[in-house]
Every structure is written in structure tokens, then in C-alpha cells.
Amino acid sequence: MSALIIMGIIALMLLTLGLFIRKGKGLMLLSGYNTLPKEQWDRIDKQLLSKTMGNLLLRMALCFALLGLSIYYGITWASFALLVAVIADPFVSSIILSRKMPEDIANQNKKAMKIALVISVIVFIGMGFLFYYGEAEPVVIVSNDAVQIKAMYGLEISFSEITDVTLIEQSMREIGVGTRANGYGGFGGTLKGNFSAGRRGSVLLFVKSGASPTLLIEREGGKDVYISFGDGEKTRELYRELEMIR
16 A cells, blocks of 8 residues: 555645646746756747646656556556656657757757666666566575575575475465565565564565465574465475475
8 A cells, every 4th residue: 555655645746746837837946947047048938848847747647646556456567667658758758848949958958868868778777677576486496405595585495494384375465464674565466575574573575465375484593484476386386395305
């Protein structure tokens, strides 16, 4: 619910600012235009500027509102598409606007636009890597003396520290996820990393929150680990493999 609330607050702020600027008020708040000399500022089409930037902010408000919903309902492709729109729309709008501005003012903004493009590409690549790595299911390798979990927040668990292995016929959502302390909460119910689970204490999750069953590895001197895959049979196979070796 927290993502929905945060995105809702951002959307409301952008909506308010967009309506304000679309009416031709607060134009001096716009970066790049608030530093122009008076003689250049006087030659700008204020109506065009207010309409273009106001509409941009209103579109951004809609994107953030939809992004909150897509995260809440776990629609990964929609979340990714909306993030692309949030990054690309301001840049594209700036290019279109600059072409309608006096040439000397447009030329001053070209350098800033190139920097913005580079930053946007870096952010997009970084976000893409984060989502790909975060959403990928963990690779669990069982050897003769340890369980290795290859994933974001992955670790290696020695058999000597495992006190019990249990297959719970419930999803992590039914068991109780707890509160994220230092972890990844993805769009498709993917949860990885450190969570605080009340009386169960601090735990490590590598789960699809809505998938069942869930494998619980209890450890001595370490955090208990919960694992579940989108395919429940894959979780059962891991449980059987651990039972055979232990």
C-alpha cells in the first residue's frame, strides 16, 4: 500500500502544479527559463510555455497515479512502460518546445538538453538492470555441504547452521511478509532481502509473495530464510532435494 500512497501524493502535487502553471502562473519556477535575461524572457510566448509545461505536468501526474496502481496490482509490464514515459516525456516535450522558441534562446538550451538526455539514458539503463536483477527468480544450488542462493541479497548457507527445513503450504503473503528493512519489493510480488516479521524476528526472503508453497530454512545464529518460486512444483523439488541431502 505504501507505493500506492507515495505515488498518489506525487501525482496530486504534480496535478496541482500543472493546473497552476497551465493558467500562466508560476512560470518563473521553470528551470532554464527563470535565469533568462529580461530581454529574452519578454520575447518568449508565455501562453505556449504555460500550456506546454502545464500539460506535461498533468501527464506526469497521470503517469504517477497509474504507476502506483500498477505496482500495487503487480502489473510489471505496465510499471516499466510508465517509468519509461516518466523519463522520456519531459525530454521530448523540451525538444518540441525549444523548436517553437526564439533561436537564440533555443540554442542556449541545447547543451542542457544533451546533458538531460545522457542522464535520462543512464537512469533508464540503471533502472532496467535493477528491475531485471530484482525480478529474476533466485538460482538455488545445493551442494554436499551448503545451499547457495544466487540472487539480489543472496548468500551461502552451510548445512551445519541449518536446524530445520519445512515446506509450508501457504504463500508468503498468507504467512505474513512483515516490514521491509533492507530489501527489494518488486512489481510482481517479488520480495528479496531483509524483512522484519514481528515475533519471527528478522528474516531473509527470496519469494513470490502470492505463490505457494513456501520453503522455510531455519538457521542457528542466522536469519531464517524463506524461498518460493512462481511454479510451486519447483519449490517442492528444492524441498525434496534438501531433505535427501540432509
